[in-house]
Amino acid sequence: MPLAWIALNSITGLGPVCFGRLLERYGTPDAVFDESPEKIVGDGLLTPALAAQLRSPELMESAKRQYDQAQRIGASILTLADHRYPPYLREIFAPPPLIFVRGDLSVFSRHAVAVVGTRSPTIYGKQSTALIARELAERGLVIVSGLARGIDTVAHESALGAGGATVAVLGCGVDIIYPRVNAALAEKIPASGLIVSEFPMGTAPEGFNFPRRNRIISGCAAAVVVVEAGEKSGSLITARYALQQGREVCAVPGPIHSPLSRGTFNLIREGATPVRSGYELAESLTIVTNPHCAAILPRHELSETVFSEEERLVLEGLSDQPMRIDVIAEQQRKPIAELFVMLLNLELKGLVQQCSGQQFVRI
Numbered sequence: 001m002p003l004a005w006i007a008l009n010s011i012t013g014l015g016p017v018c019f020g021r022l023l024e025r026y027g028t029p030d031a032v033f034d035e036s037p038e039k040i041v042g043d044g045l046l047t048p049a050l051a052a053q054l055r056s057p058e059l060m061e062s063a064k065r066q067y068d069q070a071q072r073i074g075a076s077i078l079t080l081a082d083h084r085y086p087p088y089l090r091e092i093f094a095p096p097p098l099i100f101v102r103g104d105l106s107v108f109s110r111h112a113v114a115v116v117g118t119r120s121p122t123i124y125g126k127q128s129t130a131l132i133a134r135e136l137a138e139r140g141l142v143i144v145s146g147l148a149r150g151i152d153t154v155a156h157e158s159a160l161g162a163g164g165a166t167v168a169v170l171g172c173g174v175d176i177i178y179p180r181v182n183a184a185l186a187e188k189i190p191a192s193g194l195i196v197s198e199f200p201m202g203t204a205p206e207g208f209n210f211p212r213r214n215r216i217i218s219g220c221a222a223a224v225v226v227v228e229a230g231e232k233s234g235s236l237i238t239a240r241y242a243l244q245q246g247r248e249v250c251a252v253p254g255p256i257h258s259p260l261s262r263g264t265f266n267l268i269r270e271g272a273t274p275v276r277s278g279y280e281l282a283e284s285l286t287i288v289t290n291p292h293c294a295a296i297l298p299r300h301e302l303s304e305t306v307f308s309e310e311e312r313l314v315l316e317g318l319s320d321q322p323m324r325i326d327v328i329a330e331q332q333r334k335p336i337a338e339l340f341v342m343l344l345n346l347e348l349k350g351l352v353q354q355c356s357g358q359q360f361v362r363i
Contacts, residue, residue, distance in 0.1 A: 004029035005079045007063035009098045010200045011053045013354040015347045016094040066201040076101045092219040092245045094348045096198035100174040103190035112142035116235040117151030117227035125228035129154040135278025137164025144221045151227050170197040171213040172205035208340040214238040223248035229263030250275045322359035
């Protein structure tokens with residue numbers, strides 16, 4: 001049983017970057033728990049608050065409960081040490097150390113395209129999504145999305161309707177379906193596809209989980225298609241992660257007067273590939289026609305080219321002493337929801353570490 005993996009994954013504030021550094025230093029999660037918290041702090045890998053959680057009896061008890069719950073709902077637990085772990089996802093910067101998966105694991109061996117967009121699409125957006133997802137599925141490509149209302153829902157349903165497979169990446173535990181309106185859809189997916197989450201079992205769908213899950217949506221795919229998106233849409237976060245991960249970013253051109261075309265227009269202006277049909281996209285994606293591509297994709301480090309000016313200002317405002325999210329928000333004069341996305345990006349770049357109680361420190 002991967003209890004040590006589950007327990008380490010359950011430490012509040014321990015992100016995938018710090019998890020990865022612990023594995024690099026000590027080899028396995030079991031070896032991490034064998035070390036003293038003082039030694040781990042002395043090695044500069046964890047803050048005292050995070051290291052103290054390693055000795056909490058509740059941590060292993062929680063891990064056992066999560067394992068039992070996964071068994072009850074038929075979920076698999078894949079770690080980075082597992083050969084079944086999805087090859088595309090393994091190659092991204094800061095891959096999730098552990099994922100909970102419900103469904104047909106063989107889907108991970110197939111090539112995929114992510115289709116994302118607004119939760120409030122127009123008729124044009126729904127029709128475009130249905131066409132693209134259906135045609136991609138007919139060409140044997142897996143459709144990846146986030147099970148959200150709107151474009152995500154249409155993408156999943158269209159893939160299934162075409163007899164294809166789809167992967168739904170959640171911002172909560174795999175034992176919780178959100179939104180509930182998609183419960184019936186979620187029941188259909190595991191028969192030929194997958195429901196995936198990096199979050200511990202029982203994790204509620206908190207708003208700040210969703211930007212983090214977006215890197216998994218792009219990480220599971222060779223390309224990301226954004227159908228409709230406003231200027232500050234969460235779908236654009238997925239597109240940015242795709243760029244950082246070396247995946248192709250595509251966008252569906254929309255009516256020039258529609259607010260939901262602004263995000264996609266900006267993507268195209270910045271170099272995203274315009275998409276008119278799934279067939280066209282399938283033919284242009286040479287990466288997904290190469291049966292060995294998953295094995296040869298390079299691991300992409302996050303470079304300074306994706307380090308925004310806003311992130312730099314947030315980083316400069318942090319110190320090596322924990323700061324609460326509300327204090328940082330007041331200092332930066334930003335809404336907490338917007339700040340969470342920036343702090344997540346900084347954490348995934350290995351520059352910030354989250355402590356318990358939604359506090360952050362600069363590494």
